[in-house]
Amino acid sequence: MLCASSFLFFAALAGAREIVFPPVSGYTTDQAILRGYNDPDISQPKFAGLMTYANLPYVHCLAADGEEVERFDIAIMGAPFDTGVTARPGARFGPAGIRQGSRRITPTAGWDIYTGENVLLDWAKIVDCGDAPLTFLDNTAALKQLDKAHKIVSSKRTTASDYTTPRIVTLGGDHTTTLSALRSTFERWGPVSVIHFDSHIDTWDPKVLGGGISHYAGVNHGTFLHIAHEEGLIRNTSIHAGIRAPVIRPKGDVRNDLRCGFEMVKARDIDRLGTQGVIDRLKKRVAGTKVYISVDIDVLDPAFAPATGTSEVGGWSTRELLTILDGLEGLEVVGADVVEVAPVYDSAGETTVLAAAEVALSLIGLMVKKPVIVPE
Numbered sequence: 198m199l200c201a202s203s204f205l206f207f208a209a210l211a212g213a214r215e216i217v218f219p220p221v222s223g224y225t226t227d228q229a230i231l232r233g234y235n236d237p238d239i240s241q242p243k244f245a246g247l248m249t250y251a252n253l254p255y256v257h258c259l260a261a262d263g264e265e266v267e268r269f270d271i272a273i274m275g276a277p278f279d280t281g282v283t284a285r286p287g288a289r290f291g292p293a294g295i296r297q298g299s300r301r302i303t304p305t306a307g308w309d310i311y312t313g314e315n316v317l318l319d320w321a322k323i324v325d326c327g328d329a330p331l332t333f334l335d336n337t338a339a340l341k342q343l344d345k346a347h348k349i350v351s352s353k354r355t356t357a358s359d360y361t362t363p364r365i366v367t368l369g370g371d372h373t374t375t376l377s378a379l380r381s382t383f384e385r386w387g388p389v390s391v392i393h394f395d396s397h398i399d400t401w402d403p404k405v406l407g408g409g410i411s412h413y414a415g416v417n418h419g420t421f422l423h424i425a426h427e428e429g430l431i432r433n434t435s436i437h438a439g440i441r442a443p444v445i446r447p448k449g450d451v452r453n454d455l456r457c458g459f460e461m462v463k464a465r466d467i468d469r470l471g472t473q474g475v476i477d478r479l480k481k482r483v484a485g486t487k488v489y490i491s492v493d494i495d496v497l498d499p500a501f502a503p504a505t506g507t508s509e510v511g512g513w514s515t516r517e518l519l520t521i522l523d524g525l526e527g528l529e530v531v532g533a534d535v536v537e538v539a540p541v542y543d544s545a546g547e548t549t550v551l552a553a554a555e556v557a558l559s560l561i562g563l564m565v566k567k568p569v570i571v572p573e
């Protein structure tokens with residue numbers, strides 16, 4: 198028996214040879230092995246090197262004044278902050294989680310199967326700025342840091358002479374972080390309509406949610422839209438999408454929501470309207486205005502996004518959300534975010550971070566497809 202098996206082993210070894218591929222010409226790919234064994238390509242970063250969103254180049258966007266910074270048109274920036282949540286913490290690791298979920302996405306293989314377009318290789322230079330450094334011990338200080346980070350990144354120079362202010366896609370972070378982004382868009386672009394994808398209204402009066410404890414506690418992930426309205430950052434042409442969570446006061450919360458400038462598409466409305474009906478309602482509401490799109494990942498059903506701070510069942514699927522987002526093409530999107538991603542609650546299959554990475558890509562796509570001139 199021993200002799201027989203040894204014979205088979207050596208016979209197999211004698212037959213082993215290198216597979217010879219046909220010559221490759223006029224075609225490049227990021228799959229290193231196709232360049233051949235003699236001259237393997239190690240220039241492409243996919244699954245290697247330090248992680249950026251969608252393997253985009255890293256730029257030190259927060260460099261001090263006077264330091265030369267590479268120009269860019271659209272910036273990804275993380276906001277690792279989660280001390281404004283009312284339920285499960287963990288979104289401070291959201292930016293890293295979303296980058297992890299985006300490893301598969303890469304500019305050299307980014308042609309959309311639905312549109313044939315590649316928004317990562319279009320006119321816009323898109324970069325990852327890393328995360329804003331935020332203290333985890335003081336919310337007020339952290340939000341001031343984030344205000345400043347947005348201010349600096351949006352003040353950098355662009356590659357395009359016509360579109361002179363870079364736009365930012367923020368990776369959260371709990372939803373409080375959107376307040377800083379809205380302050381920065383207001384400064385650059387004036388008041389915006391907000392399309393707010395969320396299961397919660399997030400316009401709670403600080404007196405109702407947290408503010409009974411202290412003024413400081415009233416600034417949180419359920420009140421930031423109320424505060425944005427009070428600060429005059431947003432227009433009375435805003436709209437929620439995907440709402441299904443209960444409110445705290447029987448009538449007061451919804452009345453206050455209207456006062457803050459919001460209409461509402463509820464989660465179950467999609468059963469009647471379909472995705473196109475939802476798209477039409479959102480576009481009609483914000484028509485003719487500059488738009489900020491905020492996506493709380495809890496707009497998705499927990500089956501599609503378990504890793505978030507305040508899960509609510511009965512939500513939309515990832516496919517429905519992506520169809521709706523892509524359907525918003527043509528709007529003047531001046532800022533956007535995907536927030537409330539808390540990777541510690543994710544499945545082993547990275548369900549939530551994969552979804553969040555794809556949402557961020559859709560948001561980038563909207564910005565690329567509609568360049569926006571800065572108002573005089």
Ligand SMILES: [Mn+2]
Nearest residue numbers: 372395399493
């Ligand atoms: Mn929210």
